[in-house]
Amino acid sequence: MRKPDSFGRSGCAAINAASKLRKGLWSPEEDEKLMNYMVRNGQGCWSDVARNAGLQRCGKSCRLRWINYLRPDLKRGAFSAQEEELIIHLHSLLGNRWSQIAARLPGRTDNEIKNFWNSTIKKRLKNISSSSSRSPNTSDSSMDQPRDGVNGGFISNQEPSMMGVYMHPSSSSTWQLPNMALNAMNLDPILDQQPTGIVGSYFDVQPCNAQGGMFGGNIDFEGHFMVPPLENMNTELCGKMGNFVERSNANVMNNMNSITNYNQCNNNKDNINNKLVENNVKIEGLCWEGDELRTAMGEWDLEELMKDVSSFPFLDFQVQ
DNA sequence: AATCAGGCCAACCGCTCTGAG
DNA sequence: CCTCAGAGCGGTTGGCCTGAT
Numbered sequence: 206m207r208k209p210d211s212f213g214r215s216g217c218a219a220i221n222a223a224s225k226l227r228k229g230l231w232s233p234e235e236d237e238k239l240m241n242y243m244v245r246n247g248q249g250c251w252s253d254v255a256r257n258a259g260l261q262r263c264g265k266s267c268r269l270r271w272i273n274y275l276r277p278d279l280k281r282g283a284f285s286a287q288e289e290e291l292i293i294h295l296h297s298l299l300g301n302r303w304s305q306i307a308a309r310l311p312g313r314t315d316n317e318i319k320n321f322w323n324s325t326i327k328k329r330l331k332n333i334s335s336s337s338s339r340s341p342n343t344s345d346s347s348m349d350q351p352r353d354g355v356n357g358g359f360i361s362n363q364e365p366s367m368m369g370v371y372m373h374p375s376s377s378s379t380w381q382l383p384n385m386a387l388n389a390m391n392l393d394p395i396l397d398q399q400p401t402g403i404v405g406s407y408f409d410v411q412p413c414n415a416q417g418g419m420f421g422g423n424i425d426f427e428g429h430f431m432v433p434p435l436e437n438m439n440t441e442l443c444g445k446m447g448n449f450v451e452r453s454n455a456n457v458m459n460n461m462n463s464i465t466n467y468n469q470c471n472n473n474k475d476n477i478n479n480k481l482v483e484n485n486v487k488i489e490g491l492c493w494e495g496d497e498l499r500t501a502m503g504e505w506d507l508e509e510l511m512k513d514v515s516s517f518p519f520l521d522f523q524v525q
Numbered sequence: 526a527a528t529c530a531g532g533c534c535a536a537c538c539g540c541t542c543t544g545a546g
Numbered sequence: 547c548c549t550c551a552g553a554g555c556g557g558t559t560g561g562c563c564t565g566a567t
Contacts, residue, residue, distance in 0.1 A: 230535070230561095251553070268553075269536065304555060319556075320534050328532095 227261045231270055235260055239267055240275050273314045280312025284321055292318055293326060 242258035251264030288310060295306045303315035
């Protein structure tokens, strides 16, 4: 643990001359004052907390210290493998909404998760994606191979439910969507709710090793998805797409056994095309932008979507 | 032993949201 | 409505720690 820094993180005087408020690291004495006050009085107005606890801190600083460090229900120590998997899963659904992710990891703070993501998971996923692009998968079907040097994609080989829910943020690639996967995907959920766009997912259709990424973008009916860079995408869209991909994955897996003939895909292609026309789906260009995107995506209830998380196999506690 | 670089993480900053007046 | 203050959030920063050289 870092030693308390009585001079503040910027190295300037400990007490801000203008406001007389301390900045920087908290001393044990300050921690004790805040802890005692919170135990006695509970959470209230944070500026009152700062004042009444005899702390020369702003309320904001007190709040942060309490939430991130002093709260008694905080879990200490390294993240478990289960927590890590859950964070990845939740991030695929929610994007950088750390507070919402933290709300689903009891005892963990948004700051902690954010730091963990930025320092550890991001790096790990980067390594995974770089190693996967160096050694393409061994599917014996040429249809299954991504084209044009796919540079991203998260694949969990340990847990089937993790398949197809994450694409590395730097990814921007054209992927070939296997017709068999198109055939297997039930597009109804998205088409019914999204009259102005389409969200899809890539699946490698090896029966026991489906792989995928999540994205929103263009589709052409040669079976190619044009994948936009994830950083250009609305985080809520990411979440919703993640959920859709989850459902699509389930559909793929559910339907996989019944798919015996690749020729089915040609009929399906027409079916999807008809479905898109019926639903006035735009095919050219990015489907949603700005308000249009917000309007379209706003119709979905994110909390409803998050119910899916409760089925996450590693979740050993009740989702709130 | 000294130096350096990279990682980690606590805490700040700036913004948005919300509710009260 | 408008304004303001407080709360909350995500992004960023800067300093300590640690391992490599």
